[in-house]
Amino acid sequence: MSQNPIAIEADHVSFRFGPRTVLDNVSAAVPEGEYVGIVGPNGGGKTTLLRIILGLIVPTSGKILVFGKDPKIARRGGTIGYVSQKMSEKGFVFPATVGEIVRSGRTPRIGIGKRFSGIDISACDWALELVGASDMKSRIFGSLSGGEQQKVLIAKALAREPRILILDEPTTGVDTLSQEQFFGLLRKLNKELNLTILFVTHDVETITRQAGFILELNQKILCHCAAHEFLSEETLNRLYGGEAEMRHHHMHK
């Protein structure tokens, strides 16, 4: 791990939903600028952990700090950018241009009752340019392909100039070529902006190629290690509880 300041710190975090334990005594630290893939079986607590980091739910015990602060305080002003797969479903009918969608991502930084300034508009244009979607600005969001929509949603998250980008299975339903471009974009953001990235996915092989570190979660943290050390049939069997078989995908360029 790097010597950068700690972006996210989980300290003995547990979360119970009724009688069911979703997270059990999870402790981990993510330095700023790391690219961490979070993997694990369904119901293993991945999304719950993200929701605690985002301040959407409160842990039953333990605490999470984002840049040393409670998530509900740290997230003010748009410290955290969040991309989920939900918007894609709604996106086909939502009446908005790409420009309007991206501007809505900037909203938390502006303040209630205030209008978008020149700086805000420039930040939105910068975010669109960064993801290579400047030419889509006046297009209707619902008319875009799944891959294009995901680019726009990343631009929306980036428009607030976050220090942390959290993605919850954002490539669901996106074709392979768009996925490769999408991952390329995340690598660029991580390297060029020193953006801390947390990426939840079921695609263990891809995330192992992309991320610097893997956090394997199944109620507890089973492994928090460098990505290149992670992928093996043993870990896959442990993750998914069956006889997993390694298949190697070929990159299409």
Added chain:
Amino acid sequence: MTLLSWLSTGSLPAYEAGIIVGIIAPLLGIFLVTRRYSYLADTLAHVSLAGAAISLITGMSLILSALCVSILAAVSVEEIRYRRRVFGESALVIFLSGGLAVAAVLLSLAEKNDFDLESLLFGNIENINSGEVAIIVMLGAVVLATVILLFKELVSISLDEEMAEAGGLPVRILNLVFVILAAIMVSVSIRVVGVLLIGALMVIPVSAAIQLRTGFKKTLFIAIGISLFSVVTGLLVSDFLAISSGGTIVLVALGIFLLSLLIKHE
């Protein structure tokens, strides 16, 4: 009857009230539709019947009585939805039925023979008085000013509530403000389209405008245009033909919606 003579025969208050409702209905409706929460308007409208019944018993202004009951219901529905004690749509149905039940009991207790239930259900804008128009203007101005002030935040929440909250927006407070605005909208619309048709005026113009597949602000302006056209045309036609004003307004809007479905996209 010409438009000028119609205006001079005392229908001007109806025209004023109709225009205000025609503007604020889609202004809030666009957020209800995009959040897939359209049923809230219908629920609050039914609950406001209980307010109307209270007004009948106490002699309080119909609009103010409906306003108090609708706001109480709106805040309760939002709290239940937030606490996730029941599914959102179940909360709406519970309040809709509960409001109707309270209204039925209160109306039976009131035992007033001159009570015009039909005008409550389907609107009776022709008999609106200038005092009521003044209340509608005031409440309409409150809704308009609040939506302008919170516009970008409401758009953000409509796009994705969780993302907005994760970004640091005070989503819970904004949601409460929004449902209170919806309650205000419902109470000022009772005289114009009646409780059974309020939801239609909030949802149909927006749904028609969405068919044009344009940006959010443009969709909103088109929806307001459709809504105003429906209200004014509906009032004129209903007056000429001596038919229900609320029903006619909604039928005009429905006609525009059906036409909008003919628009083809690549």
